[in-house]
Amino acid sequence: MLNRVLGVITRASKRFILMSQEVPVPQAVKAPKKSKLQVSLKTPKGTKDWADTDMVIREAIFSTLSGLFKRHGAVTIDTPVFELRDILAGKYGEDSKLIYNLEDQGGELTSLRYDLTVPFARFVAMNNIQNIKRYHIAKVYRRDQPAMTKGRMREFYQCDFDIAGTYESMVPDAEVLAILVEGLTKLGIQDFKIKLNHRKILDGIFKISGVKDEDVRKISSAVDKLDKSPWEAVKKEITEEKGQTEETADKIGEYVKLNGSLKEVHELLSKDEAITSNELAKEGLDEIATLIKYAEAFAIEDFISFDLSLARGLDYYTGLIYEAVTEASAPPENATDLKKKSKNSEDASEYVGVGSIAAGGRYDNLVNMFAQASGKKSAQIPCIGISFGVERIFSLIKQRINASSNIKPTSTQVFVMAFGGGKDWNGYLPERMKVTKQLWDAGIETEYVYKAKANPRKQFEAAEKCGASVAVILGKEEYLENKLRVKRLGPEFADDDGELVDAADFVSVVKQKLSEVHEDGVNEVTRLIRGL
Amino acid sequence: MLNRVLGVITRASKRFILMSQEVPVPQAVKAPKKSKLQVSLKTPKGTKDWADTDMVIREAIFSTLSGLFKRHGAVTIDTPVFELRDILAGKYGEDSKLIYNLEDQGGELTSLRYDLTVPFARFVAMNNIQNIKRYHIAKVYRRDQPAMTKGRMREFYQCDFDIAGTYESMVPDAEVLAILVEGLTKLGIQDFKIKLNHRKILDGIFKISGVKDEDVRKISSAVDKLDKSPWEAVKKEITEEKGQTEETADKIGEYVKLNGSLKEVHELLSKDEAITSNELAKEGLDEIATLIKYAEAFAIEDFISFDLSLARGLDYYTGLIYEAVTEASAPPENATDLKKKSKNSEDASEYVGVGSIAAGGRYDNLVNMFAQASGKKSAQIPCIGISFGVERIFSLIKQRINASSNIKPTSTQVFVMAFGGGKDWNGYLPERMKVTKQLWDAGIETEYVYKAKANPRKQFEAAEKCGASVAVILGKEEYLENKLRVKRLGPEFADDDGELVDAADFVSVVKQKLSEVHEDGVNEVTRLIRGL
Structure with a gap:
């Protein structure tokens, strides 16, 4: 018996052993080996349990947002937590390494979803859907370095709203921005602004600065780091790592410093002949002109900051891109604010916050990528969406709600x-x-x-x-x-x-x-x- | 260029290639290889997308059940979709092979949760919780053979309600049964019955029939198959595969044929000296006597059929076990119904339905297993719970609701x-x-x-x-x-x-x-x- 127990203990180095109540383990054997018998009672790295009033607050956030989405005519869908691995491949650029794979236990190769956008595009292509407004509140998975205090987890909820279908230019775009404003406002977040840019304008800027077509996405990735790094570091990446000339980098640098209201930046760029003579940038600029009209109709223009440094990491965006930030999530200030409110870049450390609290953009080719790759005929279904980062919003609300406040976890009356x-x-x-x-x-x-x-x-x-x-x-x-x-x-x-x-x-x-x-x-x- | 394209196509046999719009693929090469370039636009085996009115119905089921759980004073928790692999090990008997593992990408070994009960017990042990009533509505994962029409999926929702803590004997048990009745009734399911048994009585029966302690669980597994196989097949398994004598099997066979109302079967067993002189069985019988009193207070006794053939597969149950079945899910009839309503076993094929629509039981040692295995001091937290099989309930409701009914997927007014x-x-x-x-x-x-x-x-x-x-x-x-x-x-x-x-x-x-x-x-x- 002693031998059997010892054998079990030895084999148990990494495995969990439940001590059977039927096998009496001699105390002398058990005591010194105790640590080997232990299993850590914890959740996997970057994940957590939600309970008590945290759960009540989170459910109230979900119900506020789903109420908002329904108000805008959305249906909801639910897709599996894992997708065929091929569906996710080639969608996330450098971040693809963060995808969780399921073990090959025979059968198909699958991975946990990384966001809700790719599964949505897969759903639209698979079902030949011509237009849909849908919301989806569900968990996504990223093998990122967790930073719990900032609300960055490996398992976290996204609340997504997307409009797919061919409509009057910029009308869905304006509605998605209105939803962003309504959502954050309804959640009691007042001091946010929406940083907005247009991929066509940004890509146009890269081209007129001398970037070759095939380098555009990687220069865009470098510029995307401006919310965390000063311009000098980004410039170094553009010239030294990504092989652009000093002159190209400086030209880009001049443009990405610009920000201000939609009208101000639009006016400024409209006077720039280099911009207006670039076909792509001109298209983007015309769309911004249309957006200004609808943003006024929705009375949301004051929330928007047209910020040419915003690039967004994901490959699939093709038009407007935007993210909402609050004081708590503001980046180090590298840009010259047109309103002359710029701060000294030494202040950067003050601004390490929760990051963007909602983000999204237009992705007009993603559904078609799936349609084509599956051998279906081409299906050009333009899409635009917004994803609320609930975990980060939760952190902000939690800070605001006094710990002693009267929230009770049960409903008992x-x-x-x-x-x-x-x-x-x-x-x-x-x-x-x-x-x-x-x-x-x-x-x-x-x-x-x-x-x-x-x-x-x-x-x-x-x-x-x-x-x-x-x-x-x-x-x-x-x-x-x-x-x-x-x-x-x-x-x-x-x-x-x-x-x-x-x-x-x-x-x-x-x-x-x-x-x-x-x-x-x-x-x-x-x-x-x-x-x- | 042609070579590069061909190389890609060859390597692409199992991988997904999005056709880059920047690489012009010569038509002559592309056409004949087209099928190799394709990715199937589908969800993984045993999973599905939920949308449209199905989603509306499912959400209404969730909200009916969460309202019910809140009415009974429950809080809700949310645990990660994957757990450390060690947490799940040794909990599910033969079914452990159905657990989905995540790939080892460096770091901890993890698996998708198989049910919500084990994560709940882990949560209770980890947080030293003395008592809690919690509900949890979430997806679980089993690499089972899917049978979509019967609502058996690899990814499916469970709606669980559990009571943990030391209370007056059988009071939480009666409440969980009341919740089962209220839940199914509120969901419009009328023709269900609750098959109920007691592990202590069942194990006592095995012992007085001559089964050795160490064989009890595996004989229990064999008896569990009585809802799918006739007694003859189960008897064969008990004698030939599991090494019991003919006499032992026949004794077991006499007992597991019994079913009827709580009172009827209780009375019958109370007259059986073999039962009453077995300590374990006597304990179970006394608990049933107490349950009868509380089931009357809750007016749920008519829904319950005390059925000695019910064994439930999971290892961790220690007391009452129960499952709700409807006509559509009824098993082939092998038992002698005390009310003489038994059917010919030839009719078995008619009864292949959705299986049990809700199930649960008492598990008094699971929390302590975790506490002990993690090196904490013993934490004897008795638990009892019920899990509603929403996907199966959905199938029943869907059948009932006329396809032409007036459910609309949006809320637009x-x-x-x-x-x-x-x-x-x-x-x-x-x-x-x-x-x-x-x-x-x-x-x-x-x-x-x-x-x-x-x-x-x-x-x-x-x-x-x-x-x-x-x-x-x-x-x-x-x-x-x-x-x-x-x-x-x-x-x-x-x-x-x-x-x-x-x-x-x-x-x-x-x-x-x-x-x-x-x-x-x-x-x-x-x-x-x-x-x-």
């Missing part, structure tokens, strides 16, 4: 109790269960103490702990006369004995009292999240 | 349109956007046509398609006078010109008209799901 019988009394447990069941059946959140005998104090404490606002009391004698006592809970009702009612009527009395409690109709969590 | 200006008129697109935005900001689900010019017919068709019940109309002249027309939609309002109102008041008029539409207050989908 009513507590059923019994007393009046003294020490030898049976405590009316089945009777309390019966009364509770009637409330459950009436749709009312109700609890009771799971004990045969519980003294009044314990029952009131339990009621308070779960935040119930009404008590239904079975008095020993009163219950025998088919009467129940219904009473408001809380310090202001300490002297209130409640109302003694016929057992037949008690549910409606409870409902009446609850409606008094919830007079205002606005959920406490929603109020806190909106910062009211 | 209002459609904003403009007309009256003739062919050369600009179509008031920014104006429609502005009006729409006011409705969005008022929380009203609103759409409009994304076209500069759209004729009245097209706009009415679009409004009908998305199921809007109110139209807001910008008449060319009326709008210039700051007036909007608010009109009910639908065939019965075809002759109604609507109400011309001041632009300043139109939102409240829309709200008024919408409240007329939704007078009854019961959601159409909820009504359909409940079978009303």
